[in-house]
Amino acid sequence: MAKKAEATVEERLRALYDLQLIDSRVDEIRNIRGELPLEVRDLEDDVAGLNTRLEKLNDSLETLDQEIKAKKNQIEESKTLISKYSEQQQNVRNNREYNSLSKEIEFQELEIQLAEKHIKEFKAQIEQKKEVISETKDKLKERTEHLKHKKGELDEILKETEKEEKALIEESEKFQKKIEERLVVAYKRIRNNVKNGLAVVPIERGASGGSFFTIPPQVQVEIAARKKVITDEHSGRILVDAALAEEEKEKMDKLFAKLSK
Secondary structure, three states: OHHHHHHHHHHHHHHHHHHHHHHHHHHHHHHHHOOHHHHHHHHHHHHHHHHHHHHHHHHHHHHHHHHHHHHHHHHHHHHHHHHHHHHHHOOOOOHHHHHHHHHHHHHHHHHHHHHHHHHHHHHHHHHHHHHHHHHHHHHHHHHHHHHHHHHHHHHHHHHHHHHHHHHHHHHHHHHHHHOOHHHHHHHHHHHHHOOOOOOEEEEEOOEEOOOOOEOOHHHHHHHHHOOOOEEOOOOOOEEEOHHHHHHHHHHHHHHHHHHOO
16 A cells, blocks of 8 residues: 555655646747737737827817818808998998997907918918828828738747647646646646746755755655655745656657647
């Protein structure tokens, strides 16, 4: 019965280290992509934002055109009224009526001046907005070309690595099922807490992999015995002996080679 328990612990350790090798390979693939997905997303946001800005600017131009038309109509109406009041002045019976019509004519002349002033302001705004539209179009063209280039880069990398990454993720899920849940939870927690994502490491030159902290000889013997899961007291990483690590690495390298074809 004791022998069976030893084998079970060793199987767990091997499965944990295999899981680590698989997840590390996924990390490598994602590092190859680097910041490209984020760059593409940012550029897509820029392009969408510039398109929205252009739409708003064009809508604003349309509104200004409508305002100019309205003011021109107002000017024509005022001119018609001035003509009408001028004719009426020819047939007035007294000065009071004449002065009243003069005030109406004066008011309409002021309305024409105000409308012309507004038309001038609207035209200035149109010219200003046209400049902004031109600049925005240039910026949009530059961003769109840059996005196309970056998407091409990303698509090329994805084409090379997507199939392998998908297969590796499936393998990772398979190996997780071989390990009891509490160990998988611990493994993921450690992975999230360390910079390089290494939760299971072999002993190298008497220290845990990637660390300068020496493992006491007695603990090294226990690790090599593979009778229990032992963690590094400094980093919290799960430790395996170098021989087991080498055996699993050779095995997993063959798997990776197969998956990358």
